[in-house]
Amino acid sequence: MARPKRRAQEIAAAKDRILDAAAEVFAERGYTNASMQKIAARAGYSAPSLYSYFAGKEAILKSLGVRLRNRARRLTAMTLPTDLTLRQSLELLFRAQFRFVAEHRADFSYLFSAGTPSPLDDEQLEAEAEMLADLVRFIREHGESDELGGMDVEYAAFVLQTLAHAHFFRWLAEGAEGDLESCAPSLLDLFFYGALGATKEPKTR
Numbered sequence: 001m002a003r004p005k006r007r008a009q010e011i012a013a014a015k016d017r018i019l020d021a022a023a024e025v026f027a028e029r030g031y032t033n034a035s036m037q038k039i040a041a042r043a044g045y046s047a048p049s050l051y052s053y054f055a056g057k058e059a060i061l062k063s064l065g066v067r068l069r070n071r072a073r074r075l076t077a078m079t080l081p082t083d084l085t086l087r088q089s090l091e092l093l094f095r096a097q098f099r100f101v102a103e104h105r106a107d108f109s110y111l112f113s114a115g116t117p118s119p120l121d122d123e124q125l126e127a128e129a130e131m132l133a134d135l136v137r138f139i140r141e142h143g144e145s146d147e148l149g150g151m152d153v154e155y156a157a158f159v160l161q162t163l164a165h166a167h168f169f170r171w172l173a174e175g176a177e178g179d180l181e182s183c184a185p186s187l188l189d190l191f192f193y194g195a196l197g198a199t200k201e202p203k204t205r
Contacts (some may be wrong), residue, residue, distance in 0.1 A: 011053070014053060015053050015054075015063070017043050017044070018039065018043045018045065018050060018053055018054065018060065019060065019063055019064055019067060020043075021039055021040075021042035021043035021044075022034070022039045022042075022043075022060045022061075022064060023064055023106075023107055024042055025038050025039050025042055026061070026064075026107075026110040027106035027107065027109070027110055030110060030113060030116075031057075031061060031110055031113065031116040031117075032116075034057065035057070036050055036051075036056065036057055039057070039060065058117055061111070061116065061117065062123070064107065064111070065111055065124070066123075066127075068104060068107055068108075068111070069127055069131070071100070072097060072100055072101075072131075073130070073131060073134055075093065075096045075097055075100060076093065076134040076135065076137070076138045078092070078093065078096060080092060080142060084142065085147065086139065086142055086143030086144065086147040086148070087147070087188055087192060089138075089142035089143070090138075090139075090142075090160070090188055091184050091185060091188055093138060094164060094184040094187060094188070095181050095184045097164070098167075098168075098180040098181040098183060098184055099180075099181045101168060101171075101180060102176075102179075102180045102181060105176040108168075108172065108176065109172065109176050112169075112172055128161075131161065132154075132157055132158060132161055135157040135160060135161055136153055136154055136157045139153055139156060139157055140153060156191075159191060160187075160191055163187045163190055163191060164187060167180070167183045167186075167187055168180070171183070
């Protein structure tokens with residue numbers, strides 16, 4: 001039993017090394033200009049040996065996206081104080097998620113750059129549904145029913161995820177520069193108060 005387990009660990013470690021190397025090559029050269037030969041050289045393997053672990057460059061890219069997404073999903077399980085409002089809890093969550101994205105800006109930049117195969121395949125759509133379910137659980141765990149003003153929890157999570165995506169893609173379109181984490185309060189203002197800010201004093205003519 002120990003040998004198959006050890007072999008599985010070795011394979012997992014090798015895949016991680018290859019993914020780390022591929023992330024560096026993609027970030028430096030872009031997906032289009034990267035090659036299996038360059039990835040293999042960076043990882044310390046021969047190019048043919050990479051095909052023992054991945055079917056090709058696109059499979060490596062997809063695995064990188066999965067790894068990044070799985071790491072980001074763990075943030076919804078973060079431990080928070082029990083005396084926070086739903087809004088306060090959501091702000092901590094989105095700040096943590098946006099900070100994670102900013103820390104991995106090079107990875108997100110090549111994943112969504114021109115020339116990179118579209119990530120919107122069936123697996124990606126399924127992953128989006130899983131992330132939405134994570135957010136639903138987070139809201140139920142950290143919020144009270146009256147904090148959503150009667151809005152359905154699933155729909156609230158959908159709106160929040162859509163707003164988060166909008167902030168992310170605007171940040172990406174602007175060159176992945178700027179403080180993405182600081183967008184969390186404005187995202188929640190949009191969700192709780194609307195685009196015009198329902199809690200703000202109306203302008204006088």
